[in-house]
Amino acid sequence: MRHYPLLFALLFQLSLAQGQDGQSETGQTFSLEQSIAFALENNILMKNAELDERIADGRVKETRGIGLPQIDASVALRHNQKLQRFFASKQTSFAFSGLPEEQYDTYLPGLADDDVVAAPNFFQLKSSGDAGVTINQLIFNSSYLVGLQAANAYRDLAIKTTDQTREELVQQVAKAYYTCVINKDRITLFNTNIARVDSLLRTTTALYENGLAESIDVDRVRVTLNNLKVEQNKFIKLQEIAYQLLKFQMNYPMDRPIEVEGDIASITIDENVLNEYAANWDYAVRTDYRLLEANRKLQALDIKNKYAESLPSLSAFANLGFATQSPNIGGLFKTNSDIPTTEFIGPDKWYSYTAFGLTLNVPIFSGLQRTYRIQQAKLTMAKIENSFTQLKAQIDLETRQAATNFLNAVESAEAQKQNQELAANVARITKIKYEEGVGSSLEVVQAESDLREAQINYYNALYDAIVAKIDLDKAYGRLNPTTNED
Numbered sequence: 009m010r011h012y013p014l015l016f017a018l019l020f021q022l023s024l025a026q027g028q029d030g031q032s033e034t035g036q037t038f039s040l041e042q043s044i045a046f047a048l049e050n051n052i053l054m055k056n057a058e059l060d061e062r063i064a065d066g067r068v069k070e071t072r073g074i075g076l077p078q079i080d081a082s083v084a085l086r087h088n089q090k091l092q093r094f095f096a097s098k099q100t101s102f103a104f105s106g107l108p109e110e111q112y113d114t115y116l117p118g119l120a121d122d123d124v125v126a127a128p129n130f131f132q133l134k135s136s137g138d139a140g141v142t143i144n145q146l147i148f149n150s151s152y153l154v155g156l157q158a159a160n161a162y163r164d165l166a167i168k169t170t171d172q173t174r175e176e177l178v179q180q181v182a183k184a185y186y187t188c189v190i191n192k193d194r195i196t197l198f199n200t201n202i203a204r205v206d207s208l209l210r211t212t213t214a215l216y217e218n219g220l221a222e223s224i225d226v227d228r229v230r231v232t233l234n235n236l237k238v239e240q241n242k243f244i245k246l247q248e249i250a251y252q253l254l255k256f257q258m259n260y261p262m263d264r265p266i267e268v269e270g271d272i273a274s275i276t277i278d279e280n281v282l283n284e285y286a287a288n289w290d291y292a293v294r295t296d297y298r299l300l301e302a303n304r305k306l307q308a309l310d311i312k313n314k315y316a317e318s319l320p321s322l323s324a325f326a327n328l329g330f331a332t333q334s335p336n337i338g339g340l341f342k343t344n345s346d347i348p349t350t351e352f353i354g355p356d357k358w359y360s361y362t363a364f365g366l367t368l369n370v371p372i373f374s375g376l377q378r379t380y381r382i383q384q385a386k387l388t389m390a391k392i393e394n395s396f397t398q399l400k401a402q403i404d405l406e407t408r409q410a411a412t413n414f415l416n417a418v419e420s421a422e423a424q425k426q427n428q429e430l431a432a433n434v435a436r437i438t439k440i441k442y443e444e445g446v447g448s449s450l451e452v453v454q455a456e457s458d459l460r461e462a463q464i465n466y467y468n469a470l471y472d473a474i475v476a477k478i479d480l481d482k483a484y485g486r487l488n489p490t491t492n493e494d
Contacts, residue, residue, distance in 0.1 A: 037267040040185050043258055047181045050259040054177060057170040064159075064166035071159040074152055078144040087135045087337045093126040133333040137340045137358070140329020147323055147366075150316030158309040165302040172295040175488040177257070179478055182487075184254040186474045188268045189275070191247045194467055196271075198240040201463075205233045205456060211443060225449035232453050236460075277473050279418045282411055285484040293485030294403055304392050311385045318371050318378060326364040332357050403483075410476070410483035417469070417476035424462070424469040431455075431462035 038046065048054055146152060209229045215221035255262055291297045334340045334357070342357075371378075438455040441447030481487045 036264075037269055038185075039269045040182065043185050043254070043268070044178055044181050046260065047177055047258040048174060051177055051257070052259060053173050054170075057166075057173040061163070061166045061170055064163040068156075068159040068163050071152075071155050074155070075146055080142045081140070082142070083137075083139045085135075085137050085337065085340060088132075089134070091129045091132060091134060094129045094131065096125055096127065097122050133335050135334045135337045135340055136332070137334075138329060138331045139358075140327060140331075140361075143326040143328075145324045146321075149321040149323075150319040151313055151321075154309055154313040154316050158306060158313065161302065161305045161309055165299070165306065168295060168298045168302050171488050172299060175295050175482065178487045179482050181254070181257045182478050183475055184250070184257050185268060186275075186471065187250045188247070188254055189270050190272060190467055190471050190474075191243070191250050192268065193272045194463075195240070195243060195247060197463060198236065198243060201456075201460065202233065202236050202240065205229065205236060208439060208452065208456075209233055212449060220445065221449065228449050228453045232456055272467075272470060275470070275474065277418055277421070277477055279415060281477075282414060282480070285480070285486065286411075289407075289484065291400060291403060295485065295488060297399060297403065300392065300395055300399055304389070304396075307385065307389045307392055311382065311389060314378060314382045314385055318374075320368060320370045322369075323367050324364070325367060326362070328360075328362050330358040330360050332359065406483045410480040414473075414476040414480045417473040421466070421469040421473040424466040428459075428462040428466040431459040435459040 209226070212221055212226050212229050216223060216226050251266055252262065254260070254268070255266060260266060292301075332340060334342075435452075435455040435458070438447055438452050442449060442452045478487070
């Protein structure tokens with residue numbers, strides 16, 4: 009499914025490996041397939057679309073990682089320059105002292121039993137240290153399971169967005185490429201027309217010098233020749249702009265020359281493809297339809313996730329570590345080997361601790377927020393369903409318009425081709441009659457003008473037919489083969 013850019017890249021590399029035929033003094037020569045392959049590899053929009061795919065793939069892996077054990081380690085050293093006081097009643101303060109009650113007033117005279125005593129905190133030393141590891145493992149969470157599905161759906165959406173970008177790029181490159189091909193043929197035709205009119209000018213000049221033509225005849229032909237040369241210069245500049253547009257679509261270096269292969273003789277447009285397209289038609293081949301399907305899937309998962317948020321979740325935890333205290337911060341790093349090691353004391357003074365357990369979280373009441381979030385998500389799904397109805401109608405309209413424009417363009421191109429051939433024949437006969445003295449220069453000039461107009465009309469009609477074919481391919485989802493291989 010994903011081999012379309014690779015296929016064009018291989019074709020491009022193969023053409024380079026076969027020799028240097030694709031190189032000319034004026035620049036590198038590209039076929040349509042090579043132009044598309046170069047654009048798919050270098051166009052910035054395509055690069056960004058592929059980066060979005062990689063980002064989506066990273067999001068899938070990130071979501072999967074939530075289900076793996078989460079392990080954190082920490083080391084903390086703390087020094088309390090002044091510890092908080094220990095607060096208790098007079099009676100409580102002496103409850104653990106072992107002193108007889110009648111001696112309490114000796115140490116705290118004048119206080120009632122319930123009076124508050126703010127004693128120094130003899131339960132804690134000023135400096136403390138803790139080094140531990142915390143492990144959390146998710147056991148069950150419905151939102152996590154739905155999140156995995158949503159991450160995959162998001163990746164699928166990114167892939168379909170890339171397909172849409174690819175389709176639009178192929179369309180743009182193809183149109184720009186054929187503009188250059190047709191313009192290249194038109195420049196060649198200018199040379200042919202100029203050569204023919206120049207020959208006519210020499211013939212007319214010779215006839216004038218022999219008294220068989222008037223000076224006005226020479227002037228008419230010379231005006232025609234001058235106009236042709238001016239038009240040729242203008243068209244050459246327009247062709248440069250066409251090449252710049254092709255470079256831009258391909259992201260080809262603007263300062264490097266480029267050439268295109270082929271001519272109009274190699275361009276074939278088969279109007280029978282319309283029947284083939286219609287016979288195998290399915291909305292799902294359209295990238296915009298597939299994008300909407302991906303969005304619907306994501307929205308369905310969003311609704312599912314909002315329901316899952318009301319289900320219990322279960323996770324396990326474990327805390328492992330060592331802790332110590334000291335009267336000062338330096339004491340945290342000292343040991344005393346003279347102190348005998350027992351269960352309670354030892355030379356290292358860092359004592360281990362462990363804790364483990366399960367955490368069960370049961371949502372009970374969310375203040376109706378979850379209810380209204382689900383309601384909003386369902387309304388959004390309803391909007392997406394409505395968008396399907398609108399999109400189908402839009403696609404139906406586009407395919408019908410594209411089919412009509414294609415048939416009209418092909419018919420027009422065929423008619424203009426016949427007109428060009430007829431005009432060429434008229435110009436040829438008119439010139440022969442003029443050279444034989446049975447025609448006028450005015451008829452020849454008019455025939456040349458009609459021929460040029462017929463040629464322009466034919467090239468315009470041919471380009472319109474090519475564009476109509478490209479638009480037809482896009483309307484029927486044929487510009488992106490990946491949509492047909494799924």
